[in-house]
Amino acid sequence: MTEVIIVGGGPVGLYLAGLLLQAGVEVRVLEQRLRRERHSRAIGIHPPALAALDKVGVAGALVRAGVPIRSGTALSRGRTVGSMSFATVSDRFPFVLSLPQFATESILEQRVQELDASALVRGARVSEVMHDGGLVTAAIAAPVEGGAGRRVTARLLIAADGARSPVRSLLNIPVITKTYPDHYIMGDFAAGGDHGQQAVLYLETGGIVESFPLPGGLRRWVVRTGRPDPGVDAAGLSRLVHQRTGVRPDPETNTMLSSFSPRSSLACRLVAGRAVLVGDAAHEISPIGGQGMNLGWLDAAELAPIICAALAGRPVGSALRAYASRRGKAARRARWQAGANMALGRPLAPPLLGLRNAALGTVAGLPPANRLVARRFTMQ
Template sequence: MKTSALIVGAGPVGLTLAIELARFGVPMRIIDKAPQRTDKSKALVLWSRSLELLERSRVSQHLVDAGYKVEGVTISADKRPIGRLTMDGLLSAYPFALMLPQSDTERILEEFLNDLGVQVDRQVELLNFNDTGEKVDARLHHADGTEEMVETSWLIGCDGAHSTVRHLLGKEFHGETSLIDWLLADIHLVDVPRTPEINIGWHSDGVLATFPISKNRYRIVADVGSAHSSSARLPEPTLADVQTVLDKRFPGGARATDAVWLSSFRINERKVADYRGGRAFLAGDAAHVHSPMGGQGMNTGMQDVCNLAWKLALVVHGRASAELLNTYSPERSPVAEAVLKVTGRITSVATVKNKLGQALRNHTASLILGMSPARKFASNLAGELSIAYSHSPLNARGKYLAPHPGERAPIRQQESPVGAGGAPQFAIFGKAEDIPTDLLLRFGSLLEPSVREPFTPEGLWVVRPDGYTALSAKSGDWHAVSTYFENIITKGSAL
């Protein structure tokens, strides 16, 4: 069997990649060794930027309809509020955090993928692969004991923190495991005011984070002590353990009932140096794992594949140089590096045990969160709207007007997302005029046929299929546009 892309792993990251490739018309196959989707809540939050990117495939509204919108985060110290972040001021069509259990996210994504004519091959495991330089020969194992050889142009490992693809590539997972034990509970709470809020509580003996999921249902995360060995197996918590933590750290006397899922974990912070190995790529937890503080992990992985998919599609369809794929790791690796640093710092701040350190933390946080610019910065950071590829090899030189190359291009009300449906195309934002004939003759398959209204009248912008700015120039500077596509996209050389 031959295919253009073989996706290993059908979690949220693999399913997102499959949807993106399917809508771009890339022949592919997606496999997973598990017999069925997860039934656990696991990754819980979808942030604004992820929903913006998923809107291109028209799946976002399905997710929003199934989830619960959270518009604020309250931070408290010793049960007293010291600051609040709001999401409703975000300049996005999705100014909220969408709370949706991973089990539902996977269900919706898989149903959407099925509607695109693609089925997940379950109980199929990757055993090995051989990269010849021209193709990849993959050996698969089926549940009935049979084996299968698949020839694919490209292999993408979306197979989680224990990635087989990463292991076969021989890539080291740099990082460490924290020796702090954590409790996780997906439970129902009684006697809690129902408000659309995430609550982060710093207490003298630890942190307690509560995330609303649905009516009276919450995710509880709390640190419960230091471990002596990273190899010691953690016992599963009981409902009584959860209640003990709530009694000490949660304001208002909430009562825990009806546990949906109880688990313990330790935080791993690890990352590969390079997301590519020949014709194989890594994405999501296969490439990076972080502290769950901030709920950035799944979102980072889904955004990995939104970055990779359009590039892969252009190469498969022969519309761009294969050198385009060399930009995937340089763009996405720094994003994960930043997430590791931020979530690591948040975790360190939240788990301070020293009394003086706690007092200093609480006072400093109260001052910072009292400043409007700081709150705006934090909200944009949480919603992942501040992610940019400032040093990308895909950026045209020069910064004529904002948004500059590498920055997120805003989507205005009543405006369809860039690259929404069909083959990957770049959008042109400029004065209402026809794209020059010679530009259309040379690069018409790469361009949306109509010029969109400019962000400001003096400018001309090229925006990538994933909604990031590629070029910013003076109005009417079509030569800059032509040079960009000639050198960067079709030849793969720097401007």
């Protein structure tokens, strides 16, 4: 028996657990994975999310571990199209923080352990969710076939178990999914060149190439490809980058390689009985633009006080409806932004590419427009 079950021990579930534990709420975080994945995955933490993360006292540790990206540059055919500064997007965090997801999760998990060493339960796969009046029970599958499972009962259950959320399926909540005609391959290599801690976008006829600094002297390269999972190895990705940008990452220094085809999914409702969806379980957003993880943290920051009010016996029906409306609107806005980012990076014939670059250069050269775009890019 506990007060709140959180299914999913990723960045959103751990953050929500930290918020609730600080408020004196008893929490169990049920995480299926036995250990944290070392894949770097999501890397961008935006200023509003850093402000939210500071509520559990981890923003400082995250900033010390990461690389603050304070500006970005767009290049095309060797020439600068435009630049963007993040200096005006936040007084406290005037940058986008680059930090691999496993490092972010490690810092959040350490904070949860400080608050309650027994809160995180690994190897716990939820196989059933049952409502019983004022309680909700999660059945945890047996660790081995033929073994005995167990049950955890709470007053509320929060599903933070990712884009393919098993809990969402158990609750019979449908999703609306959108796919895109875009495919990407990305890899992390030793940093080289003259861009330092800048983000760089190469807007080329063959499609966009994105480059971001990472801690440890690494740099991430993301290349738009013509088909899903092209089977490119580190040497092949290095060749693709070089063909479009003139920069050749050293394949021998590659630490991560992955391909993906973006999609977005919005749950048709966020509340089902005494269960609530947050993060990717509620809204999967294309990783282009790096908004999904940040959106989940902002979900959790808004949901935590509603949970505390519900546990205190106060009526929260209207608050939950308002929460679902606001977070749905935020997700749709993030989806639109991600779609616009992908459209910007699609292949164009040289004449059209020149027209688009000229338009982007004009916008970048207008300080008010530049500041507005910077704020939108950082989820302001």
